[in-house]
Amino acid sequence: MAAQSYDTIVIGAGPGGYVAAIRAAQLGQKVCIVEREHLGGICLNWGCIPTKALLRSSEVFHLMHRAKEFGLKADNIGYDLDAVVKRSRGVAKQLSSGIGHLMKKNKISVVMGSATIAAKGKVKVETDKGSEDLSAPNIIVATGARARELPGLEADGKRVWTYKAALQPPHMPKKLLVIGSGAIGIEFASFYNTLGADTTVVEVMDRVLPVEDAEISAFAKKSFEKQGMKILQKAMVKKLDRAADKVTAHIETGGKVEKHEFDTVISAVGIVGNVEGLGLEALGVTIDRTHVVTDEYCRTGVDGIYAIGDIAGAPWLAHKASHEGVMVAELVAGGHPHPIKPNSIAGCTYCHPQVASVGLTEAKAKEAGYDIKVGRFPFIGNGKAIALGEAEGLVKTVFDAKTGELLGAHMIGAEVTELIQGYVVGRQLETTEEDLMNTVFPHPTLSEMMHEAVLDAYGRVIHM
Numbered sequence: 444m445a446a447q448s449y450d451t452i453v454i455g456a457g458p459g460g461y462v463a464a465i466r467a468a469q470l471g472q473k474v475c476i477v478e479r480e481h482l483g484g485i486c487l488n489w490g491c492i493p494t495k496a497l498l499r500s501s502e503v504f505h506l507m508h509r510a511k512e513f514g515l516k517a518d519n520i521g522y523d524l525d526a527v528v529k530r531s532r533g534v535a536k537q538l539s540s541g542i543g544h545l546m547k548k549n550k551i552s553v554v555m556g557s558a559t560i561a562a563k564g565k566v567k568v569e570t571d572k573g574s575e576d577l578s579a580p581n582i583i584v585a586t587g588a589r590a591r592e593l594p595g596l597e598a599d600g601k602r603v604w605t606y607k608a609a610l611q612p613p614h615m616p617k618k619l620l621v622i623g624s625g626a627i628g629i630e631f632a633s634f635y636n637t638l639g640a641d642t643t644v645v646e647v648m649d650r651v652l653p654v655e656d657a658e659i660s661a662f663a664k665k666s667f668e669k670q671g672m673k674i675l676q677k678a679m680v681k682k683l684d685r686a687a688d689k690v691t692a693h694i695e696t697g698g699k700v701e702k703h704e705f706d707t708v709i710s711a712v713g714i715v716g717n718v719e720g721l722g723l724e725a726l727g728v729t730i731d732r733t734h735v736v737t738d739e740y741c742r743t744g745v746d747g748i749y750a751i752g753d754i755a756g757a758p759w760l761a762h763k764a765s766h767e768g769v770m771v772a773e774l775v776a777g778g779h780p781h782p783i784k785p786n787s788i789a790g791c792t793y794c795h796p797q798v799a800s801v802g803l804t805e806a807k808a809k810e811a812g813y814d815i816k817v818g819r820f821p822f823i824g825n826g827k828a829i830a831l832g833e834a835e836g837l838v839k840t841v842f843d844a845k846t847g848e849l850l851g852a853h854m855i856g857a858e859v860t861e862l863i864q865g866y867v868v869g870r871q872l873e874t875t876e877e878d879l880m881n882t883v884f885p886h887p888t889l890s891e892m893m894h895e896a897v898l899d900a901y902g903r904v905i906h907m
Contacts, residue, residue, distance in 0.1 A: 446576035447552075449475045451775055452566050453583045454558045454721070457484020458491075459752030459764030460585030461542055466772035468549040475552040475577055477568050482542040482553070484587055486761040488535050493610050494630055496531035498793045501637035505795060512832055522638060524615050531610065560584075560722045563747055580747050581775040584721065584735065585768065588714035588753035595682045596622065596710050602690045603683060603708045606631070616640040616707035620692055622680050624651040626792040628711035629663075633794035636672050643673040643703070645680055645694060652792065656804040656853040658819075662837055663855055666796055683708060716754045723748075739782035741771050749775075756785075763788050787870045791860040796836055799863035802851030802870060805841050814844040816876075818900025820892045822856045824907045827887040833857035838896040840866075847875035852896075858889055865893050876901060 451467045453460045456478035464476045481488045500522070510517035546553050554577070556570035566577040590605035592598060598605045601613060609631050617640060621632040624646040636642040644651065644667070650660040651667070651674055664674050675696055684691040690708050693700050716733040728743045728750075729736040735750035737743055743750055749771045752764030766783055773780040789801040808815050822828040822836035836856015843850055852866035869879060876897055884894040898904045 446565065446578040447475070449473045449552070449577065449579040451475075451581040451583065451772070452477065452577055452579040453585060454560075454566070455479075455484065455585035455587055455717075455752075455754075456482045456542065456553075457585060457587045457752060457764065458486045458761040459587070459768045460484070460583065461545070461768075462765040463583050463585060463751060463768030463772045464551050465545060465549050466769045467776065468551050470772060470776035470778075472772075472776060474549075475554060475579070476546065477554045477556065477558040477566065477577075479555070479557050481539055482546070483535075483539040485589075487538045487542065489607055489610060491761050492538055493531040493535040494606075494627075494634075495793055496534040497527060497610070497634050498630060498795075500527045500530065501634045502795065505637050509832065524612065524638070528611055557720065559720060560726060560748070563726065563745070582748050583768070583771055583775075584723070584743075584748065584750045584754060585752050585764065586717040586721065586754050587764075588716050588733075588759065590710065591713040591715045592710065593712055596680060596708075596712070598710060599685070602685060602688075602706065603710065605710055609709050612707075614707070616642075616705075618705045618707070619643070620645065620680075620690070620703070620705040620708045621711060622708065623647075623711035623713070624674075625654070625711060625713070626652075626790070628709070629667075629792060629794045631709050631711065632667070632672060636667075636670060637795065640707075642671070643675065643705070645675045645678045645692075647677070647679050649677050651676065652798060654790065655798060655800055656839060656851070657806060658839060659798060659800065659837070659853045659855050663794070663796070663798060666835065666855075667794075670795070714753060714759055718754060740774055740780075741767050758785060758788055758790060760788060760790060787867060789863045789867050791863065793860060796833075796856050797859045798855050799859040800851065800853040801863055801867050802849065803841060804851060804853065805839075808841050808843075808850045813850060815850065816842045816844045816900040818842070818896045818898065818904070820895040820899055820904065820907060822889075822892065824895070825887075825889060825892050827889050827891070828857065830887070831857060831889075838862075838892045840893075840896045840900050842876050842897075842900050847877060849874060849876070849879070849897075852893075856889075862890060862893060865890060 450472035453464045453476045467474045507517045507520045556568040559567045561567045568575045600608045619640040619642045621628045621644045678696040681693040741749045751767035753759045770780040792798040818840040820838045823834045839853045841851040879897040884891045
C-alpha cells in the first residue's frame with residue numbers, strides 16, 4: 444500500500460507537538476500527528492495539569508486549617524486521598540479529550556502508535572492493527588522526556604516512586620523522602636507535607652530550587668522548614684535498601700553517611716529525552732546526553748527534520764515547547780518567525796509559597812559582566828497581601844544600570860505564578876525601568892509590588 448502523504452508529520456502529541464500540528468493546519472498544511480500513549484502528552488496527563496489539581500486540593504486544605512485567622516470555623520477537617528486523586532485525574536481527562544476535539548476541528552489526522560523515521564521524509568508507525576507508512580517533507584519530533592532514574596534509586600511503584608506513582612499513590616506516605624528539589628520534587632514535597640507526611644528533601648546542590656535566584660531559594664527553604672519539612676542541602680542518597688514496608692536511605696552529608704528510614708521515596712532527579720527507537724542517529728541527527736542538538740529555529744541539521752520541546756534544549760517547560768511548535772510550523776509554511784529567547788521564558792513552581800522567575804538571577808547578571816541595580820519589595824508592605832492573609836513573600840528585580848533593561852525578575856509568595864507574566868511582557872516589549880515606573884498599577888492588587896520592586900531598584904520605593 445502506498446504511503447499516506449502529508450505536508451507535515453508531527454511525532455508526539457504533547458504541548459509542543461499538538462500545538463505545532465494546529466498551527467501548521469491553520470497555515471493550510473495537511474498534517475498528521477503520531478502519538479504513542481495519550482493526546483496532551485505528559486504535561487496534560489501526568490505532569491503540569493494533574494499536579495496543579497492536586498496542589499490546589501492541598502492549598503484549600505491548608506486554608507481550612509487557617510480558618511480561625513479569618514474569623515471562620517472549620518472543625519473535624521480531613522481529606523480523602525482517593526477523592527483528591529480522582530479529581531486530579533478528572534481534570535487531566537477533561538483536557539486530554541479536548542485535544543482530540545481540537546485535532547478533529549483542525550482536520551488533523553491522528554495515528555496512535557510508535558513512530559520511526561525510516562528515511563528522510565518517511566515515517567513508519569507500529570499501531571495495534573499493524574504498521575502504517577506515512578510520508579511528508581517536514582517531520583517535527585516532539586517526543587518529550589521521562590524521569591531520570593539513577594542506578595540503585597530506580598522506582599518500583601510501591602515504595603519508590605517517580606511522578607506517575609506520586610500522582611496516583613498506592614498509599615499515603617507517613618514518612619517521605621524526596622530526592623531532588625527542582626520544581627517536580629518540591630511540588631510533590633509541598634503536596635504531601637501539607638497533607639501531613641513527615642517530609643525530608645535531599646538536594647545535591649548547595650540550595651533548594653537551584654535554578655532560582657539565591658535569595659529566593661533561601662526564602663523558600665525558610666518557608667518550607669517553617670511548614671515542618673526537613674531540607675538537606677549538599678547531600679546525596681547513595682543507596683536505598685528496600686523492604687516490604689519501608690526503605691532505608693543511605694544519605695551522605697559532609698562526607699558522613701547516615702541511614703534513615705522512610706515508608707516512601709519520590710525520585711525527582713531530572714529528565715531523560717525520549718530519543719530511542721526513532722531512527723534519529725542513523726539519519727545523522729546529533730544527540731547529546733539524550734537530547735537532540737538543534738539551532739535556534741529547532742532545525743536538527745538534517746533537512747526536513749526538526750526537534751522541539753523537552754527532547755531539544757533547556758528550559759524544559761511546556762510553554763517553551765508550545766512556542767517552538769508555533770515557530771517551526773510557521774517556518775515550514777514559508778514564514779519568517781522570530782527564534783525563541785530562552786531568557787524571556789518564565790519558570791513557575793506551584794509549591795507553597797509559589798515561586799516564579801524570568802531572565803537572569805542577580806549572580807548570573809554579575810557573571811555576565813553587567814553593572815546592575817537590584818530592587819526588592821516584601822509582601823508585608825502590600826495591602827492586598829495582608830488582606831489575603833499572605834504577607835510572606837518577596838518580589839525582586841534586576842536591572843542593567845547602563846540601559847535600564849529589565850534583566851531578571853524573581854518572586855516568591857501567593858499567586859506569583861500569575862504575576863510573573865507582567866515582567867515577561869515587559870521583557871518582550873523591551874521595556875526600560877522608566878516605562879515600568881510610569882505604569883499605573885491598580886490598587887489594591889498584589890501587582891503593585893511589581894511596581895514597588897522597580898522603584899526600589901532606583902531608590903524611589905514608596906511603601907517601605
